Amino acid sequence: MKARIVQADHFRSYHHFVLKAPRLARQAKPGQFVEVKIEGEQAPFWRRPFAICRVHGQYCELLVKTVGRGTGLLAQKTAGEEVDVLGPLGRGFSCQGKSSVILVGGGFGVAPLLFLAEVLRRKGRQVKVLMGGGCRDDLLLRREMKQTGATVVCTTEDGSAGAKGLVTKALEQCLRKKSAQTFIAAAGPRPMLQAVARLAKAYHVPAEVSLEEMMACGLGVCNGCVVKAAGRYQRVCKDGPVFDAHTVAWEERTNP
Numbered sequence: 001m002k003a004r005i006v007q008a009d010h011f012r013s014y015h016h017f018v019l020k021a022p023r024l025a026r027q028a029k030p031g032q033f034v035e036v037k038i039e040g041e042q043a044p045f046w047r048r049p050f051a052i053c054r055v056h057g058q059y060c061e062l063l064v065k066t067v068g069r070g071t072g073l074l075a076q077k078t079a080g081e082e083v084d085v086l087g088p089l090g091r092g093f094s095c096q097g098k099s100s101v102i103l104v105g106g107g108f109g110v111a112p113l114l115f116l117a118e119v120l121r122r123k124g125r126q127v128k129v130l131m132g133g134g135c136r137d138d139l140l141l142r143r144e145m146k147q148t149g150a151t152v153v154c155t156t157e158d159g160s161a162g163a164k165g166l167v168t169k170a171l172e173q174c175l176r177k178k179s180a181q182t183f184i185a186a187a188g189p190r191p192m193l194q195a196v197a198r199l200a201k202a203y204h205v206p207a208e209v210s211l212e213e214m215m216a217c218g219l220g221v222c223n224g225c226v227v228k229a230a231g232r233y234q235r236v237c238k239d240g241p242v243f244d245a246h247t248v249a250w251e252e253r254t255n256p
Helices: 022-027 069-074 107-122 142-147 167-175 190-202
Strands: 002-011 014-020 033-037 048-056 059-065 082-089 100-106 126-133 151-156 182-187 207-210 226-229 232-235 242-244
Touching (some): 014 082, 022 048, 022 082, 048 069, 048 082, 059 107, 100 107, 100 167, 100 190, 107 182, 126 167, 167 190, 182 190, 190 207, 226 242
Parallel strands (some): 100 126, 100 182, 126 151
Antiparallel strands (some): 033 082, 048 059, 207 242
């Protein structure tokens, strides 16, 4: 599916794209992702996966971080150009109907949580967003998160913005005041997600996590993104990327 870029903003190694993609916008759910084909003479063979950051009307937004050749080529795209997009793919967040949801995002991992925050707020849910990063520049989408009406709490490891420390410290403080309706949804680096899962278990709170793995095909064919969850090997791109945090075998990362 071809999608036209209608807006492209760049900040350091981060790139924000707004795509006109009516079908994608109509079908997408929070936590799902797309696979973007990288074009050009030096383009890699596999598509690159990106979480759907936000949906409004006929438009979808993606947040891209430059980490290699493929994302570097994509970052050069400008408004008016087209990209080849496959999606929406994967299984998104459910939040199990809880009325009070804590969203935990680490750095670039916050991307799928903006879409989720907007959907939850439209449903009248109480949403608290905990955003963490190494420094101020790692706290992405702060303004957009606040615009959803959610309560936003920021932490940085160097103390340059918000409270100094890890975002999981802020989560534990929230869980001490939890209610029976509390639910956790998290996205970010694996060590952070593992810590979130550990806290959720300790405080008996249901939680879902969006796993970050190398999803090459995005269709469950290549088996390059397999993790162990619920006692069996599952494909992150097809069975996830969102999983019940309590079922993930955090210490095991080797493909079967």
